[in-house]
Amino acid sequence: MYQQNSFNGADLPAKTLCLTFDDGPGIHTLAIARFLFENHIRATFFVVGKYAFHQPEILKELKEMGHLIGNHTYDHPDLPYYVSVNGDVINQVLRTDAIIKPFVDSGQIYFRAPYGKWSAEVAQELNRSMLTANHIGPIHWEIAGVDCYYWQNNWAVEDAAARYLSDIELNNQRGIVVFHDEIADMDVVKPHNKTLDLLKILIPQLLEQGYQFVRLDEIIPIKTASAEKPKFTLRIGKEKCVSLKNDTDLNCEGKPENPQNLLCLEELGFGKIAIKAANNLYLSSAEIEIKANRAVIGETETFDLIPVDKNKIMLRCYDGNYVGIEKGKLTKKAPHMRQAAIFSYANHNHMITDDIAWEQRLLLLKKQLLFVRSKLQQKI
Ligand SMILES: [Zn+2]
The missing domain is CATH 3.20.20.370 (Glycoside hydrolase/deacetylase)
Structure with a gap:
């Protein structure tokens, strides 16, 4: 940052x-x-x-x-x-x-x-x-x-x-x-x-x-x-962002200003990243629905980061499916890029102007x- x-x-x-x-x-x-x-x-x-x-x-x-x-x-x-x-x-x-x-x-x-x-x-x-x-x-x-x-x-x-x-x-x-x-x-x-x-x-x-x-x-x-891992939110539109719900579920209804919705970025090289949610668990595509439920990074916790515009990104799972949004939830039911969700990345600093x-x-x-x-x- x-x-x-x-x-x-x-x-x-x-x-x-x-x-x-x-x-x-x-x-x-x-x-x-x-x-x-x-x-x-x-x-x-x-x-x-x-x-x-x-x-x-x-x-x-x-x-x-x-x-x-x-x-x-x-x-x-x-x-x-x-x-x-x-x-x-x-x-x-x-x-x-x-x-x-x-x-x-x-x-x-x-x-x-x-x-x-x-x-x-x-x-x-x-x-x-x-x-x-x-x-x-x-x-x-x-x-x-x-x-x-x-x-x-x-x-x-x-x-x-x-x-x-x-x-x-x-x-x-x-x-x-x-x-x-x-x-x-x-x-x-x-x-x-x-x-x-x-x-x-x-x-x-x-x-x-x-x-x-x-x-x-x-x-x-x-x-x-x-030593600090970069923190960010993944926005959907201007008002909402990816949010932790219950223990490990994720939805797209969160408020960006809520610290609970801050995610943590870990770069893994070769264009791959892992993302940790506020529950200290990594986002995983092991199931159809993307959840924050893994304590360690394995292949299902790695995502290809695909930049779209200066602050917009798509994510691709280890099996080639893209992260999409269905009924307000993150899923990997997007085999083609045109079905992928486009998130706006917002560095935590965007909320802090010293x-x-x-x-x-x-x-x-x-x-x-x-x-x-x-x-x-x-x-x-
Ligand atoms: Zn110089």
């Missing part, structure tokens, strides 16, 4: 950093990953799908070294603007998912927005799809990743390292740090990327000062979100100020 407010590392203990790398994979990615590995640091690489597509061998090696691979969209668009011109943001993340999933163990996909640009509208749009329900994001940062601008302006590596050190100090010696192992959108700067040399100066100094490094999934709010917290506004402001400061210094 996508949050309106970004995840960050503000609550990390003192002298604790989480290193992240954006825009790869590229020619420097593996050298950076190996240098970190040799220093027992496990980082997260937010990759751009159009680069990752041609270089799966890099993703494989990143994973083998214990680094995480996250989603940074396919084409690296400015998402708030992209949404405003009807760009298909769901497609941007799903195309990258398809490339990185073989190299992601947890089932959760960590997401970072290009340039850190985010809006409530982007979150809402991405949350429309059941296929992005296992996403955790957006992941923001505290220590600004402007290494690419240093290289654009021919900064010396030593000066860039000093700036990162001072930014870390300014941020109370903790947080998520952004670097760029590759540079999207600025092809002319790519050959000047010196982030590996920067790390070779920075990391020994940080280690000497007693800094610890954690992987992204060790940050408590991110770890907590990762205001942006003041702390979050301050963090964003601070990041913008750091960015402006670095741009001003470039001009001196």
Whole structure:
């Protein structure tokens, strides 16, 4: 699920950093990953799908070294603007998912927005799809990743390292740090990327000062979100949804706002899912009528998830029959797709709209100020 407010590392203990790398994979990615590995640091690489597509061998090696691979969209668009011109943001993340999933163990996909640009509208749009329900994001940062601008302006590596050190100090010696192992959108700067040399100066100094490094999934709010299974309702029309009735029966008469009607999604890979109802039992097609009556997932508890539109889906049972609706009940009496029920998927978040917290506004402001400061210094 996508949050309106970004995840960050503000609550990390003192002298604790989480290193992240954006825009790869590229020619420097593996050298950076190996240098970190040799220093027992496990980082997260937010990759751009159009680069990752041609270089799966890099993703494989990143994973083998214990680094995480996250989603940074396919084409690296400015998402708030992209949404405003009807760009298909769901497609941007799903195309990258398809490339990185073989190299992601947890089932959760960590997401970072290009340039850190985010809006409530982007979150809402991405949350429309059941296929992005296992996403955790957006992941923001505290220590600004402007290494690419240093290289654009021919900064010396030593000066860039000093700036990162001072930014870390300014941020109370903790947080998520952004670097760029590759540079999207600025092809002319790519050959000047010196982030590996920067790390070779920075990391020994940080280690000497007693800094610890954690992987992204060790940050408590991110770890907590990762452990939660996505919750949703399956709507029929605008007012009704699939609902638990009696102990294990399901009907289509429920009210979406009733927490008892929340379902829990488990992705099984290969386009298959299992669905757990509020009684903690899985939906099963073992009988003609679909019921929530199984404690474990076997073949009758797996369903093919077939997307129809951004937020609409069909479900197909293990035996090839589709889930249909007959007399207000879910059944598998639908051998042909044209007989299948089309459900509207509604992420639990659709019912919760958080205001942006003041702390979050301050963090964003601070990041913008750091960015402006670095741009001003470039001009001196
Ligand atoms: Zn980026």
